[in-house]
Amino acid sequence: MTIKINPARLWNDIIESGKIGATEKGGLCRLALSEEDRRVREWFVEACRAEGCEVRFDELGNLFARRAGHRTDLHPIAIGSHLDSQPTGGKFDGILGVLAGLEVVRTFNEHGIKTEHPIEIIDWTNEEGARFAPAMQGSGVFAGVLDKETILSCQDREGRVFGEELERIGFRGDDACGDHPLDSYFELHIEQGPILEAEEKVIGVVGGVQxxxxxxxxxxxxxxxxxxxxxxxxxxxxxxxxxxxxxxxxxxxxxxxxxxxxxxxxxxxxxxxxxxxxxxxxxxxxxxxxxxxxxxxxxxxxxxxxxxxxxxxxxxxxxxxxxxPPVQFDVECVDAVREAAKRGHHPLREITSGAGHDAVHVSRVAPTAMIFIPCKDGISHNEIESATPEHVGAGASVLLEAVLERDHHGS
Amino acid sequence: MTIKINPARLWNDIIESGKIGATEKGGLCRLALSEEDRRVREWFVEACRAEGCEVRFDELGNLFARRAGHRTDLHPIAIGSHLDSQPTGGKFDGILGVLAGLEVVRTFNEHGIKTEHPIEIIDWTNEEGARFAPAMQGSGVFAGVLDKETILSCQDREGRVFGEELERIGFRGDDACGDHPLDSYFELHIEQGPILEAEEKVIGVVGGVQxxxxxxxxxxxxxxxxxxxxxxxxxxxxxxxxxxxxxxxxxxxxxxxxxxxxxxxxxxxxxxxxxxxxxxxxxxxxxxxxxxxxxxxxxxxxxxxxxxxxxxxxxxxxxxxxxxPPVQFDVECVDAVREAAKRGHHPLREITSGAGHDAVHVSRVAPTAMIFIPCKDGISHNEIESATPEHVGAGASVLLEAVLERDHHGS
Missing domain, CATH: 3.30.70.360 (Alpha-Beta Plaits)
Structure with missing residues (x-):
C-alpha cells in the first residue's frame, strides 16, 4: 500500500494560514512575536492537538508538536520551518515546511500508520529576523550558535524586548532551549530562486547551503x-x-x-x-x-x-x-529525499541552497536535509511570492516518503 | 608714470567684508537677500559713496556704483561680480571681483586719474543660487536670459519670495533691469580649480566658458x-x-x-x-x-x-x-587682459572657465572678459577657500590695466 498525502487539504491549510496577517496584495505581514504570530500559533496548536499531538514550547518560543511513535527510547524525526513572515512577505516561505509537517501527521493518522520514532512538527521562532535581528534566532539558540540571553534581550526598532514580547503572546515555555535531542530534521521550502522553474524540475534535493x-x-x-x-x-x-x-x-x-x-x-x-x-x-x-x-x-x-x-x-x-561557512547536509537524510523523489517520479535536481534556513543551524545538532520546490519567477520575500498546488503536493509527498525511509532504515 | 593698486588695502577690504556673515571656520554664510546680504551691501554702498561714486540699483537689486568719466556720451566700463556666498562658502568667490572694482576706483581717485568712460562697479544679485534657484539671477535677467517676473516670484525653501525679500532688505530699485547699457565688462575671480596653482601661474586669461x-x-x-x-x-x-x-x-x-x-x-x-x-x-x-x-x-x-x-x-x-552652450569672450577685452598681464610680468596661462559666472550672461549684452587668479588646492564653495594677498594684488593690477587699456583704445 502506498499512502498518499492529501494535496488539497494541505493547500487549504496554506490558504487558511494566509488569512492571519493577510495583506491586500495577497501576501503576509506576520512579524515574529506580533499579534499575528500569536494568532497563527494558536491556530496551529489547535490543529496539531486535534491530530492528537502533544504540544510543548521552549523558553525561546520554539514550538514542538509531537505524535508518539512505537518506541519511547528513540528521539523524534522532526519536520519544521517557521510561521513568521517578512513585513511584505508571501504565504509560502517557511509556512509550507510547517504545514507540510501537519499534513504528514494527518496522513499517518488517516492511514493508521504508527512510526517507530516519534514525529515532531516544529515552528522555529523568528526565522525572518525582520523585526528582531539577526534572522534564524529560535533555531540558532537551539543549536547553540546564538546566545540565549542576547536573543531574549534584543529589541525591535520601537524598543520592545524579545523576551517580553514572547511572554505577551503567551509562548514563553519552560523547556530549556536546545535541551531537546532530535533523531533527524527535514525541512520542505520553496526554492526562493529561479533554477527549478527554469529547468522544469519539481523537486530540489538540497545537498547543503552555500x-x-x-x-x-x-x-x-x-x-x-x-x-x-x-x-x-x-x-x-x-x-x-x-x-x-x-x-x-x-x-x-x-x-x-x-x-x-x-x-x-x-x-x-x-x-x-x-x-x-x-x-x-x-x-x-x-x-x-x-x-x-x-x-x-x-x-x-x-x-x-x-x-x-x-x-x-x-x-x-x-x-x-x-x-x-558552507554547510553539507547529512548524506543519509539527503539520500532519503532523493530516493523518495525518484520513487514518486518527480523531475528532480541536486541543488545547493543559496539562502539561509533554520536547517542550517539544526544541521549542527541533528542529521538534516531539505527539499525545495519551485516558486514562481524565483520571487520570494515579496507579497506576490507564489507556488502551485501541484508542486506543494509533490514536495509534501517527498517529505512523507523521506520521513518513512528515515523511520525504517535510519540510524 | 605707472599707477599701482594698493594690495594691502584691497586685502583689508576682503577681510572686512569677510566679517559680515563670517563662519567659525573662516568662511562665509551670506545668502542672497539675507540680513547679511543687506549688511554687506550697505557697507559696500557707503565705501563707494566715500569714493564719490553715484550708487543706483535696479528692480532685481543689481547694484551699480558709478565713477564719472570725462565723456558723458560713453557707456560705462563695468567691473563686477557678486557679494553673496554659498551657505558654507569662502571669502573670495565673487567678493574679490566686486572689491577689486572698488580698489580700482580708489586708485584712480588717489592718482587723480579721470577716465574717458565712466567706470562702474557692479554687485550682481544672487549669483550663487544657494537660497533661490537657479544661480546667476541678477545678471541673467539683466542679459535677458532669465525672465524677470519668474525670478521676482521665486521662493526659497521656507516659501519666502525673492521680490519681497529684496524689498525687505531695502534694495529693490526703480531702474528697469537690463535697461543699462555697458561699454564692456571685466570680472576678476578665483579660478575655483587647480590648474593655475599646479602650473605656478598667477594670471589666467579667460578666453571663454566651456x-x-x-x-x-x-x-x-x-x-x-x-x-x-x-x-x-x-x-x-x-x-x-x-x-x-x-x-x-x-x-x-x-x-x-x-x-x-x-x-x-x-x-x-x-x-x-x-x-x-x-x-x-x-x-x-x-x-x-x-x-x-x-x-x-x-x-x-x-x-x-x-x-x-x-x-x-x-x-x-x-x-x-x-x-x-560654450561662451567665447570678446577678443579685444581678452587681449586687453593678456597685454596687461604681460606688462605686469605675471606668469600667465590661457584658460577656459569650467564654472558658470555672471560674465557668461553679461557677455551676451556687452564685450566681456574675465581674469582668474589661483585658489589654494583648487578648492571653492568651501569655508577653507583661500587665495594669497600676492595673487589678489596681481589680479587687481591686471584688472586696472585692462580697464585703462579699454578706456584708451577700446571700441
Missing part, C-alpha cells in the same frame, strides 16, 4: 568641481567604485560554477551632479559552496580593490563583517 | 536574491551602472583635450547588500569648449548606455535636462 561572506568597502578620494578639475587631477571615488563593481561581477565568472558575487549597496558622497565624489560606500556579497573557493574569492577581491584604488589615488577600507 | 550638458540616467533591471539567483539569470542594474560610469569616464579620454565627464550621483534601489539592485539612478555631466565636441560626446553617451543596457537586459531612460 557559504557566504559579507564585506563593507569604503573608498575615499577627493571632492572637486566637475567643471574645473582636469581629468588627470581627479581622485574620483565613483570611478574607482564602478571599476570595483565590474571586477566583483567578473569574479564570479573567473571562479566559475558555484560562485555568486553581488554589489547591493552603493552610496556616493556628496552625491551632487557637478561634484566629483569624495567618497563611496559599497558592499560585496560573495558566495560559494566551498571554503577554498571563498578564500580565493576574498583574496582576489582584496587584490582588485587595492589595484583599482592605487590607480585612482583613492584610499580604501575593506572589512569582512560576516562569514557563514 | 559648454555643459547635464543628463539623468535611470536603469531598471530586476531585483533578485543575491544567494539564489545564478549570475546568468540576473538583470543587475548596478553592474550596468558601473559599466556606464567607467565608459563616461573613458569618454573624456576618447574625446581628448578639453573634455570633462563626471558621474556625481549614484543611487541604487533597494540598496540592500543581499539583493541584486533593481534600479539605479545616476547622472552624467559632460563639458567641452566646443559644441561639435559636446554633440559627439552626447552621441557616444547614448551609444554606450544603450549597448551596456542591452547586454545586461536592463531598460534605460536617458534625459538631457540642461544644455549650456
Amino acid at each position: 557559504g557566504m561572506r559579507w564585506y563593507d568597502i569604503t573608498l575615499k578620494g577627493r571632492a572637486s568641481h566637475a567643471g574645473t578639475t582636469p581629468m588627470k587631477m581627479r581622485r574620483d571615488a565613483s570611478v574607482a567604485a564602478a571599476e570595483i563593481i565590474v571586477a566583483v561581477n567578473r569574479l564570479a565568472q573567473e571562479i566559475g560554477e558555484g560562485a555568486l558575487t553581488t554589489t547591493g549597496v552603493i552610496e556616493a558622497y556628496p552625491n551632487s551632479r557637478n561634484v566629483v565624489p569624495s567618497r563611496v560606500f559599497m558592499t560585496a556579497d560573495l558566495r560559494h559552496t566551498r571554503v577554498d573557493a571563498l578564500d580565493r574569492m576574498e583574496e582576489r577581491l582584496k587584490e582588485v580593490v587595492a589595484a583599482i584604488c592605487l590607480q585612482h589615488q583613492v584610499s580604501e577600507t575593506l572589512d569582512r563583517l560576516w562569514d557563514s | 559648454g555643459m550638458r547635464w543628463y539623468d540616467i535611470t536603469l531598471k533591471g530586476r531585483a533578485s536574491h543575491a544567494g539564489t539567483t545564478p549570475m546568468k539569470m540576473r538583470r543587475d542594474a548596478s553592474v550596468a551602472a558601473a559599466e556606464i560610469i567607467v565608459a563616461v569616464n573613458r569618454l573624456a579620454q576618447e574625446i581628448g583635450e578639453g573634455a570633462l565627464t563626471t558621474t556625481g550621483v549614484i543611487e541604487a534601489y533597494p540598496n540592500s547588500r543581499n539583493v541584486v539592485p533593481s534600479r539605479v539612478f545616476m547622472t552624467a555631466d559632460l563639458r567641452h569648449t566646443r559644441v561639435d565636441a559636446l554633440d559627439r560626446m552626447e552621441e557616444r553617451l547614448k551609444e554606450v548606455v544603450a549597448a551596456i543596457c542591452l547586454q545586461h537586459q536592463v531598460s534605460e531612460t536617458l534625459d538631457r535636462l540642461w544644455d549650456s
Whole structure:
C-alpha cells in the first residue's frame, strides 16, 4: 500500500494560514512575536492537538508538536520551518515546511500508520529576523550558535524586548532551549530562486547551503568641481567604485560554477551632479559552496580593490563583517529525499541552497536535509511570492516518503 | 608714470567684508537677500559713496556704483561680480571681483586719474543660487536670459519670495533691469580649480566658458536574491551602472583635450547588500569648449548606455535636462587682459572657465572678459577657500590695466 498525502487539504491549510496577517496584495505581514504570530500559533496548536499531538514550547518560543511513535527510547524525526513572515512577505516561505509537517501527521493518522520514532512538527521562532535581528534566532539558540540571553534581550526598532514580547503572546515555555535531542530534521521550502522553474524540475534535493561572506568597502578620494578639475587631477571615488563593481561581477565568472558575487549597496558622497565624489560606500556579497573557493574569492577581491584604488589615488577600507561557512547536509537524510523523489517520479535536481534556513543551524545538532520546490519567477520575500498546488503536493509527498525511509532504515 | 593698486588695502577690504556673515571656520554664510546680504551691501554702498561714486540699483537689486568719466556720451566700463556666498562658502568667490572694482576706483581717485568712460562697479544679485534657484539671477535677467517676473516670484525653501525679500532688505530699485547699457565688462575671480596653482601661474586669461550638458540616467533591471539567483539569470542594474560610469569616464579620454565627464550621483534601489539592485539612478555631466565636441560626446553617451543596457537586459531612460552652450569672450577685452598681464610680468596661462559666472550672461549684452587668479588646492564653495594677498594684488593690477587699456583704445 502506498499512502498518499492529501494535496488539497494541505493547500487549504496554506490558504487558511494566509488569512492571519493577510495583506491586500495577497501576501503576509506576520512579524515574529506580533499579534499575528500569536494568532497563527494558536491556530496551529489547535490543529496539531486535534491530530492528537502533544504540544510543548521552549523558553525561546520554539514550538514542538509531537505524535508518539512505537518506541519511547528513540528521539523524534522532526519536520519544521517557521510561521513568521517578512513585513511584505508571501504565504509560502517557511509556512509550507510547517504545514507540510501537519499534513504528514494527518496522513499517518488517516492511514493508521504508527512510526517507530516519534514525529515532531516544529515552528522555529523568528526565522525572518525582520523585526528582531539577526534572522534564524529560535533555531540558532537551539543549536547553540546564538546566545540565549542576547536573543531574549534584543529589541525591535520601537524598543520592545524579545523576551517580553514572547511572554505577551503567551509562548514563553519552560523547556530549556536546545535541551531537546532530535533523531533527524527535514525541512520542505520553496526554492526562493529561479533554477527549478527554469529547468522544469519539481523537486530540489538540497545537498547543503552555500557559504557566504559579507564585506563593507569604503573608498575615499577627493571632492572637486566637475567643471574645473582636469581629468588627470581627479581622485574620483565613483570611478574607482564602478571599476570595483565590474571586477566583483567578473569574479564570479573567473571562479566559475558555484560562485555568486553581488554589489547591493552603493552610496556616493556628496552625491551632487557637478561634484566629483569624495567618497563611496559599497558592499560585496560573495558566495560559494566551498571554503577554498571563498578564500580565493576574498583574496582576489582584496587584490582588485587595492589595484583599482592605487590607480585612482583613492584610499580604501575593506572589512569582512560576516562569514557563514558552507554547510553539507547529512548524506543519509539527503539520500532519503532523493530516493523518495525518484520513487514518486518527480523531475528532480541536486541543488545547493543559496539562502539561509533554520536547517542550517539544526544541521549542527541533528542529521538534516531539505527539499525545495519551485516558486514562481524565483520571487520570494515579496507579497506576490507564489507556488502551485501541484508542486506543494509533490514536495509534501517527498517529505512523507523521506520521513518513512528515515523511520525504517535510519540510524 | 605707472599707477599701482594698493594690495594691502584691497586685502583689508576682503577681510572686512569677510566679517559680515563670517563662519567659525573662516568662511562665509551670506545668502542672497539675507540680513547679511543687506549688511554687506550697505557697507559696500557707503565705501563707494566715500569714493564719490553715484550708487543706483535696479528692480532685481543689481547694484551699480558709478565713477564719472570725462565723456558723458560713453557707456560705462563695468567691473563686477557678486557679494553673496554659498551657505558654507569662502571669502573670495565673487567678493574679490566686486572689491577689486572698488580698489580700482580708489586708485584712480588717489592718482587723480579721470577716465574717458565712466567706470562702474557692479554687485550682481544672487549669483550663487544657494537660497533661490537657479544661480546667476541678477545678471541673467539683466542679459535677458532669465525672465524677470519668474525670478521676482521665486521662493526659497521656507516659501519666502525673492521680490519681497529684496524689498525687505531695502534694495529693490526703480531702474528697469537690463535697461543699462555697458561699454564692456571685466570680472576678476578665483579660478575655483587647480590648474593655475599646479602650473605656478598667477594670471589666467579667460578666453571663454566651456559648454555643459547635464543628463539623468535611470536603469531598471530586476531585483533578485543575491544567494539564489545564478549570475546568468540576473538583470543587475548596478553592474550596468558601473559599466556606464567607467565608459563616461573613458569618454573624456576618447574625446581628448578639453573634455570633462563626471558621474556625481549614484543611487541604487533597494540598496540592500543581499539583493541584486533593481534600479539605479545616476547622472552624467559632460563639458567641452566646443559644441561639435559636446554633440559627439552626447552621441557616444547614448551609444554606450544603450549597448551596456542591452547586454545586461536592463531598460534605460536617458534625459538631457540642461544644455549650456560654450561662451567665447570678446577678443579685444581678452587681449586687453593678456597685454596687461604681460606688462605686469605675471606668469600667465590661457584658460577656459569650467564654472558658470555672471560674465557668461553679461557677455551676451556687452564685450566681456574675465581674469582668474589661483585658489589654494583648487578648492571653492568651501569655508577653507583661500587665495594669497600676492595673487589678489596681481589680479587687481591686471584688472586696472585692462580697464585703462579699454578706456584708451577700446571700441
